[in-house]
Amino acid sequence: MNHNVKEAFQEPACEHNHTPKAKQGCARPKPGEAAGGCSFDGSQITLLPITDAAHIVHGPIACAGNSWGGRGSLSSGPLLYQYGLTTDLSEQDIIMGGEKKLKSAISEVIARFQPPAIFVYATCVTSLIGDDLDFVCKNESKKWNIPIIPVNSPGFVGSKNLGNRLAGYSLLQHVIGTGEPKKVTDYDVNVIGEYNIAGEYWDVKELFDQVGIRVLSKITGDGRYREITYAHRAKVNMVVCSRALISLAREMDEKYKIPYFEGSFYGIKETSFSLRQIAYLIGDRTLEAKVDELIYEEEEKVFSELLTHRQFLKGKKAVLYTGGVKSWSIISALKELGIEVVGVGTNKSTLEDISKIKERVGFDCVLIEKGGAKEILNVIRNKQADILIAGGRNMYLAIKEQIPFLDINQERHTAYATYKGIRRLANDLVHSIQHPIWKITKYKAPWVGDNDGY
Incomplete structure (x- = not known):
């Protein structure tokens, strides 16, 4: 966990590391840094939109309850992500250790929901008392033969944005590259850092469908666990929120040679730019022509309306x-x-x-x-x-x-x-x-x- 946190602070693609003070990296957390959302909260924001997975908060019940149901990420299918699952550690558990209770919780979740994967989130309490999340998840994953992914992002390590980044590390280390799609096309893209707030991804997908762009993996709005396992087969990564998951896109570029860019779908010009940039990076003239035609039609209609x-x-x-x-x-x-x-x-x-x-x-x-x-x-x-x-x-x-x-x-x-x-x-x-x-x-x-x- 400490290694991941250090890497997150020294992210090469972050502009803080291109200044004369580059050795310092990103600013370290200060007292009160987590008041607007802690690192644990940030990791949940990133991973909870994986709708068919189970998400277990390993800690006191307040850690799960304080943020449960507070996000507007919508699903077009599975609703397992909406369950508030927690080990609900008591004072006795904190004194004696919570690993036994975590194993019991994993067993119960598998028996009840049969999820394709389970994400287990560390909290301040379980990190401070020394519960070995990686060890438990690795052993339970072998025992039950399903992926159980540790998310080591306790609240005290920093802000919500750092938690987003640490969640990206969990995906890169334990999920991406572990599966293969049934088919690939020349127009496959990943949308990274888009969480389908109020169903926004569905409007984006509608535009993509009109020109033939296929979203291979949604990371993570309205996402499915299996589709994220083969995200490494995409041709382009579009990063919607750079501060959150720029590290994920940068490492996928280094490891899988997938080019990325930062874009937005808020506003007419920003939407048009993002569509054109995807077509440009894919490098297909036919697609570029389709995108230009779509943009012309949509802009003419929206400016008139x-x-x-x-x-x-x-x-x-x-x-x-x-x-x-x-x-x-x-x-x-x-x-x-x-x-x-x-x-x-x-x-x-x-x-x-x-x-x-x-x-x-x-x-x-x-x-x-x-x-x-x-x-x-x-x-x-x-x-x-x-x-x-x-x-x-x-x-x-x-x-x-x-x-x-x-x-x-x-x-x-x-x-x-x-x-x-x-x-x-x-x-x-x-x-x-x-x-x-x-x-x-x-x-x-x-x-x-x-x-x-x-």
Whole structure:
């Protein structure tokens, strides 16, 4: 485990390691680093969307309960991933060791569900008391003749993003390359770091199907265990969230010679770029022609359909508080709708993300480097923003400030990716901003005085 954590900090494809301070690697965790999501949470975000596998949390029940059911990853078939499975360690188990209880839990899960594979997650408690997760998983895997994969990403090692990366190591070491597909084509690609939030992957697949691109492995939104075993046979890797799984794509490039690029499906231009980049890396002229034709048709339709929305949204100001790929790709979508982004959260963004943000916003845009209601409120008030676009935890901040709000994070129930997604985004923005409740909130209370005007 320690070796994997060290490798994650020294990731060669991470821009932190191309600076004069390259020997230092990525920033080490600081006290309070896991407050916005720990490494254990990050590993679950990455692996739970493998829908037909069983996922056992080895630790106290709170580790499973605090994040269970909090993600919007959807499945087109198996629902085993939605079960909250845990060893539920007690104080006695912590004193005597939890390995025996883990073996019992594995046995019970196999008897009840017959899963194709089991992922076992280490937690702070089980790592501190010294339970040997790798040893137990290896022995139980031989005993039951099914893959049992240890995920050594306890919360105390760092942030949620580090957990994403450690989950990628688990896939590379124990899953990818262990199987073979029934057939391969020249148009096979892997989509890495896309978690099918609110069903976004299905809209992406619809575009791919129209031009003949086949997704060989979904890593991991709406994924199946077996399809990830043969991910090494793809022709191209598209990385949707670089901070999370750039290491997985880089190592697959080194080991299996699969080229990769970072792309996004948020916004018209970003979607078109990603489609063209896949076709370019595959290197097929016929596919490139099909992609160009599809892009022309889709862009013409969507620009026409969004004309009314853009007239209403033109000149509106938004504060965007999210992280990772969304911190810059959503900006492109908002600008296409005529919205001016006056503030962007960067506390979960990489240096490359921040560079892309600066390319897409004006000099007057405020980069909110540290989280917290106070900083966000200052930007909203100083810039006179019309709407806050952020994660669900900031919804109450917007309500207190009495401004419109749109949920953009993984808990949401609306898909905003691809050309279809930007139509939904435009509808939701217009609906939120022009909702009559905001007019009502400007009135004084009846006992304060008359309500002539606001």
